[in-house]
Amino acid sequence: MGGGHRHPLHWPGNSPGHRLPPQVKIVAALLLVICVVATPRQVFWAFGGYLLVLLVLWRVAGVPVRWFAKRALIELPFVVLAVLMPFVGVGPRVEVLGVPVSVEGALAGWAILAKGTLGVLTSLTLAATTSPTELLVGLRRLHAPAVLTTIATLMLRYAEVIVAEERRMRLARLARGHNPRFLWQVGATARGLGTLFVRAYERGERVHLAMLSRGWTGALPDADDRRTSPRSWCAGLSPVAVTALVWGVALWTS
Amino acid sequence: MDQLTEPTQTTVDAGTPAPPALLVEQLTYAYPDGRQALFGVDLRIEPGERVALLGPNGAGKTTLALHLNGVLSGGGGTVHVSGLPVCRPNLREIRRRVGLLFQDPDDQLFMPTVSEDVGFGPANFGLRGEALRQRVRQALAAVGMTEHVDRSPLHLSGGQRRRVGLACVLACEPDILVLDEPSANLEPVARRELAEVLGELGHTMLMVTHDLPYALQLCPRAVLVDGGIVVADGPTRDILADSALLARHRLELPWGFSLSAAEPTHG
Numbered sequence: 001m002g003g004g005h006r007h008p009l010h011w012p013g014n015s016p017g018h019r020l021p022p023q024v025k026i027v028a029a030l031l032l033v034i035c036v037v038a039t040p041r042q043v044f045w046a047f048g049g050y051l052l053v054l055l056v057l058w059r060v061a062g063v064p065v066r067w068f069a070k071r072a073l074i075e076l077p078f079v080v081l082a083v084l085m086p087f088v089g090v091g092p093r094v095e096v097l098g099v100p101v102s103v104e105g106a107l108a109g110w111a112i113l114a115k116g117t118l119g120v121l122t123s124l125t126l127a128a129t130t131s132p133t134e135l136l137v138g139l140r141r142l143h144a145p146a147v148l149t150t151i152a153t154l155m156l157r158y159a160e161v162i163v164a165e166e167r168r169m170r171l172a173r174l175a176r177g178h179n180p181r182f183l184w185q186v187g188a189t190a191r192g193l194g195t196l197f198v199r200a201y202e203r204g205e206r207v208h209l210a211m212l213s214r215g216w217t218g219a220l221p222d223a224d225d226r227r228t229s230p231r232s233w234c235a236g237l238s239p240v241a242v243t244a245l246v247w248g249v250a251l252w253t254s
Numbered sequence: 255m256d257q258l259t260e261p262t263q264t265t266v267d268a269g270t271p272a273p274p275a276l277l278v279e280q281l282t283y284a285y286p287d288g289r290q291a292l293f294g295v296d297l298r299i300e301p302g303e304r305v306a307l308l309g310p311n312g313a314g315k316t317t318l319a320l321h322l323n324g325v326l327s328g329g330g331g332t333v334h335v336s337g338l339p340v341c342r343p344n345l346r347e348i349r350r351r352v353g354l355l356f357q358d359p360d361d362q363l364f365m366p367t368v369s370e371d372v373g374f375g376p377a378n379f380g381l382r383g384e385a386l387r388q389r390v391r392q393a394l395a396a397v398g399m400t401e402h403v404d405r406s407p408l409h410l411s412g413g414q415r416r417r418v419g420l421a422c423v424l425a426c427e428p429d430i431l432v433l434d435e436p437s438a439n440l441e442p443v444a445r446r447e448l449a450e451v452l453g454e455l456g457h458t459m460l461m462v463t464h465d466l467p468y469a470l471q472l473c474p475r476a477v478l479v480d481g482g483i484v485v486a487d488g489p490t491r492d493i494l495a496d497s498a499l500l501a502r503h504r505l506e507l508p509w510g511f512s513l514s515a516a517e518p519t520h521g
């Protein structure tokens with residue numbers, strides 16, 4: 001069945017985490033990240049507390065930890081930077097296993113690693129429980145600029161169409177003996193991209209006509225006019241309450 | 255010379271006669287690059303009529319279709335839809351009255367899911383909440399696509415996309431359907447299924463096509479356009495029987511197709 005709209009960052013499910021209205025989850029994720037970022041970096045235990053909150057959320061959503069771990073690899077370039085910081089940092093140095101490391105650099109590296117990882121994991125949690133379409137609905141309900149949400153909605157749909165078009169063009173090139181693995185054939189590929197751009201542009205014009213034909217006035221209508229219930233706000237913001245508590249204590253003790 | 259007959263159907267009403275569903279008078283249009291596409295088209299379609307708009311590639315069929323809901327304008331001549339002139343202040347109502355089905359369903363289906371796409375039009379025309387959901391359900395049921403409501407248009411077959419596109423148009427409850435090449439790129443079964451759906455609809459219909467058997471099957475009347483003007487207008491069977499006329503305008507019946515054997519499905 002090709003029924004599902006499978007996205008690599010989405011874990012389809014029907015857990016309480018999945019069922020929450022998207023706007024609640026977006027706000028909760030944003031607040032959670034703010035808490036993480038605003039925590040003083042030397043309060044090490046607080047970051048453990050945040051991770052615990054995320055682990056509980058994953059459990060509730062029924063998404064395996066390994067799934068997150070794999071997708072968190074996107075962070076790797078920043079981890080490299082964080083690992084380098086203790087060695088290139090300035091200020092007083094201490095010897096660790098015979099290697100002099102900068103205290104300031106080590107702390108900065110730790111902050112990048114901890115806050116970055118928690119930020120990525122929070123975003124992944126949001127993405128895992130909220131499909132791209134729902135995310136856009138949420139942003140629209142939160143009154144994000146209509147132009148941006150419209151562009152993103154159309155991108156979501158037409159990225160696939162354009163990728164399919166590119167695939168057809170590539171097959172057509174291959175069928176006529178083109179072998180894109182050779183560097184000197186990069187010219188043909190570039191020209192193909194140019195054609196793809198023109199095609200995408202023309203399609204854009206036709207789509208605009210189609211939208212006008214159905215009464216388009218400049219903003220996507222929201223089909224669902226039900227108000228978000230206070231209960232779902234409470235449920236969605238409860239993890240944020242815990243993180244806010246951790247953050248408050250961290251500030252107090254630092 | 256080419257035949258230019260009057261429409262066979264006229265409203266016989268003792269009181270005030272209903273305005274024609276569609277009245278196009280002396281419509282001319284040139285694209286911004288200077289290419290003239292329409293040279294004075296006259297067309298009158300009565301309510302409930304099904305008309306095939308035939309013509310070779312580049313005859314101006316699609317250009318004409320895009321004028322009927324005011325998406326293209328700026329040339330000479332006038333278009334009236336059920337008596338309402340197509341002009342800027344009326345555009346919203348015109349676009350509700352005229353449902354345009356585009357040739358490429360990928361142009362028409364631009365929302366992430368089928369239900370959002372079908373709901374796009376009626377939501378623009380002010381429908382919300384349960385009424386909107388109800389309208390989406392009805393439109394999808396009319397084209398037999400109810401079970402695909404939450405899928406992405408990308409995961410549908412060509413025929414299914416065409417039917418969802420039709421549902422998008424039907425959801426706006428238009429007075430007149432304008433279909434641009436509805437049978438293009440469809441496998442035979444999908445083509446027949448679409449014909450069955452279209453045959454069930456009671457709408458006034460203008461079907462742009464060069465699929466001549468399809469025109470005969472669905473439309474009692476045909477209008478032949480070439481070089482930006484109407485060159486023939488009459489019963490579809492008569493027009494298709496005039497092989498000299500068809501040949502003059504680069505049209506021909508498919509190999510093996512016999513007019514005498516074909517029974518139209520319209521009543």
